[in-house]
Amino acid sequence: MKKDFADFKKFIKDKNTAVVGIGISNKPLINFLLRLGAKVSAFDKKNEEQLGDTANELREKGVKLILGENYMDSLSGFDVIFKTPSMRIDAPALVNAKNQGAYITSEMEEFIKYCPAKIYGVTGSDGKTTTTTLIYNILNQQGYKTWVGGNIGTPLFSEIEKMKSDDKVVLELSSFQLMTMNVSPEVAVVTNLSPNHLDIHKDMQEYIDSKKNIFKYQESENLLVLNRDNKLTNSMFNEGKGRILGFSIKEKVKDGAYFEEDKLYIKEKEVCKLNEIQIKGMHNIENLLAAFCAVSDDVNIENMRKTATSFTGVEHRCEFIREIDGIKYYNDSIATSPSRTLAGLKAFEKPVILIAGGYDKKIPLDVLAEEGYEDIKALILVGATKDKIKNAFLKVMKNKDIDIPIVIEESLEKALSSARGFAKKGDIITLSPACASFDMFPNFEARGNRFKDLVKEL
Numbered sequence: 001m002k003k004d005f006a007d008f009k010k011f012i013k014d015k016n017t018a019v020v021g022i023g024i025s026n027k028p029l030i031n032f033l034l035r036l037g038a039k040v041s042a043f044d045k046k047n048e049e050q051l052g053d054t055a056n057e058l059r060e061k062g063v064k065l066i067l068g069e070n071y072m073d074s075l076s077g078f079d080v081i082f083k084t085p086s087m088r089i090d091a092p093a094l095v096n097a098k099n100q101g102a103y104i105t106s107e108m109e110e111f112i113k114y115c116p117a118k119i120y121g122v123t124g125s126d127g128k129t130t131t132t133t134l135i136y137n138i139l140n141q142q143g144y145k146t147w148v149g150g151n152i153g154t155p156l157f158s159e160i161e162k163m164k165s166d167d168k169v170v171l172e173l174s175s176f177q178l179m180t181m182n183v184s185p186e187v188a189v190v191t192n193l194s195p196n197h198l199d200i201h202k203d204m205q206e207y208i209d210s211k212k213n214i215f216k217y218q219e220s221e222n223l224l225v226l227n228r229d230n231k232l233t234n235s236m237f238n239e240g241k242g243r244i245l246g247f248s249i250k251e252k253v254k255d256g257a258y259f260e261e262d263k264l265y266i267k268e269k270e271v272c273k274l275n276e277i278q279i280k281g282m283h284n285i286e287n288l289l290a291a292f293c294a295v296s297d298d299v300n301i302e303n304m305r306k307t308a309t310s311f312t313g314v315e316h317r318c319e320f321i322r323e324i325d326g327i328k329y330y331n332d333s334i335a336t337s338p339s340r341t342l343a344g345l346k347a348f349e350k351p352v353i354l355i356a357g358g359y360d361k362k363i364p365l366d367v368l369a370e371e372g373y374e375d376i377k378a379l380i381l382v383g384a385t386k387d388k389i390k391n392a393f394l395k396v397m398k399n400k401d402i403d404i405p406i407v408i409e410e411s412l413e414k415a416l417s418s419a420r421g422f423a424k425k426g427d428i429i430t431l432s433p434a435c436a437s438f439d440m441f442p443n444f445e446a447r448g449n450r451f452k453d454l455v456k457e458l
Contacts, residue, residue, distance in 0.1 A: 047067050119169045134307065136170045144167065190236070266292040326425030336361070353423055358433045358439055359435055
């Protein structure tokens with residue numbers, strides 16, 4: 001049952017409120033809370049100099065700033081605390097604040113509780129952004145006023161009073177956002193699950209349990225969409241509290257979406273043919289099938305088809321950059337896990353020259369070698385995981401009695417140069433790291449943009 005936002009306005013007025021993290025989503029949140037009459041203090045690890053003009057802007061609005069390395073030491077005496085998504089709820093400062101009676105929440109939790117519009121939430125290890133974007137595009141094609149947020153788009157809580165009950169909202173939700181969630185969207189999609197973010201989560205089970213929160217609090221009339229082909233998501237079919245639709249690229253699913261004889265179906269009705277789709281890879285067929293299931297109550301098949309056949313993909317996802325001397329270059333910087341890189345490799349018709357490696361999320365990388373060796377002509381490695389990946393491939397090469405050229409480089413520039421040394425006319429060079437970017441770049445977008453710039457300079 002949706003809550004009336006008027007209740008939140010009454011609740012937050014004059015409350016001593018802390019916002020932890022002065023990031024992209026929390027700046028609009030701070031301004032919104034001020035408009036609603038809250039007394040706001042903002043906490044951030046950055047110092048005054050790093051925040052720049054933002055610090056002065058917030059102070060001028062009456063926000064108290066607590067900054068620097070020990071910023072969490074002062075998190076006491078607050079009525080309400082909005083935490084940043086990546087902050088664990090068992091952080092000592094939050095535990096102490098909760099014991100003192102503070103209400104601890106996040107922008108996303110409050111948004112889902114009070115949003116008057118129907119919400120479609122999407123989570124999973126891979127395919128979240130593409131599936132979220134597809135759902136958004138299909139709903140737009142049908143004519144709905146549609147909003148998109150969560151990990152993509154813009155922060156939505158501050159826009160909540162502009163939304164109407166017949167609008168639609170699509171949210172990409174990470175395990176961090178879901179970890180403390182005690183509310184679920186009306187439509188929940190879990191694209192797939194594989195080991196990820198084990199540098200943050202205590203173990204794989206905590207990661208899985210976080211993802212399950214997207215449907216844990218659903219009601220009987222709500223919809224859950226699950227991947228039939230993924231072992232972990234398939235095991236969740238008996239846990240849903242509402243209706244469940246499955247999707248599969250391997251078998252016919254009567255009550256759901258499936259791929260059969262080069263055609264995509266929803267509830268046994270054809271949506272489109274494989275050769276009409278512009279995005280590469282069977283992983284993108286899965287994303288389309290998931291989106292069809294999610295919108296099946298609200299959209300006709302013709303508008304599903306129009307979106308499926310016109311969609312050209314999302315930036316940094318098997319993104320074609322250019323062709324030079326018969327060599328094609330692709331940017332798949334979003335691939336921050338082995339499963340995502342493997343999906344990208346399978347999208348190409350021939351073995352590729354792969355640039356991989358990056359920040360270590362403490363997830364198994366052996367699977368990249370075990371399942372990807374046939375799809376790789378040469379392997380160029382960079383970043384913190386370069387030796388870890390190299391050793392995985394050396395093990396497979398020894399067991400299979402095969403030889404894949406492996407080169408270790410210290411920068412993306414040198415990696416691209418080495419990759420070009422292996423390439424001949426008709427070859428493909430792709431950046432698909434299988435790792436996060438934080439050892440060399442602030443995020444995967446910055447890494448992908450740098451790679452694109454390097455290719456365009458050739």
